[in-house]
């Protein structure tokens with residue numbers, strides 16, 4: 001499974017989601033490759049912090065790739081892993097196009113605000129173009145940083161708008177705006193791995209719903225398969 005977390009909006013939550021998905025899949029015993037295809041290199045820095053500060057945490061391989069090599073290197077490496085998660089960055093770059101050309105699914109975080117909605121229109125076009133060379137590409141948009149109090153109709157209004165985009169599927173697995181996500185990121189952890197005093201079961205339930213909705217498969221590692229489990 002090759003999952004790209006992308007879109008063309010900065011700060012929508014791509015790296016937060018990509019790193020959580022990689023940590024969760026690794027925690028379930030899968031062999032995971034996390035590709036940082038964003039030249040800000042945040043996913044790479046997160047991984048370095050994870051390795052140095054949490055040596056016992058489930059590990060995955062993280063590489064930095066850019067431009068057309070996102071396609072060629074991912075194609076070459078994917079067979080060695082159960083899952084590849086690509087953080088594509090927030091612009092319409094060669095790297096993101098290359099990522100879409102080899103991915104099974106594009107996950108697009110969208111904040112429940114109109115400016116973010118406008119950007120989705122351009123993402124839908126990018127997906128259309130990617131499908132000319134990768135017809136099987138699925139593209140799912142979900143809400144990130146929703147108001148946990150659930151006040152107002154902002155979320156529902158945004159959902160109605162998102163459902164209008166042909167070619168994109170609305171994934172009903174929103175993430176609330178919760179300190180746990182930002183806190184976990186600063187520690188090199190997923191929200192599942194936060195120490196007890198910072199652990200937030202709501203954040204965990206939300207990211208697990210997104211994980212399951214995205215992968216839609218039971219994560220079975222090569223190691224476990226090889227062991228006949």
Ligand SMILES: Nc1ncnc2c1ncn2[C@@H]1O[C@H](COP(=O)(O)OP(=O)(O)OP(=O)(O)O)[C@@H](O)[C@H]1O
Pocket residue numbers: 009010011012013014015016017038040042089090144145146175176177178179181182183185
């Ligand atoms: N659900 C959430 N709850 C609270 N904070 C969040 C949530 N999602 C993201 N954030 C915070 O919002 C900021 C932007 O998130 P993130 O870096 O994941 O976005 P991005 O799309 O990767 O940004 P960029 O386009 O710069 O790469 C970070 O400080 C992150 O901790």
Ligand SMILES: [Mg+2]
Pocket residue numbers: 014015016038040042087089
């Ligand atoms: Mg990022």
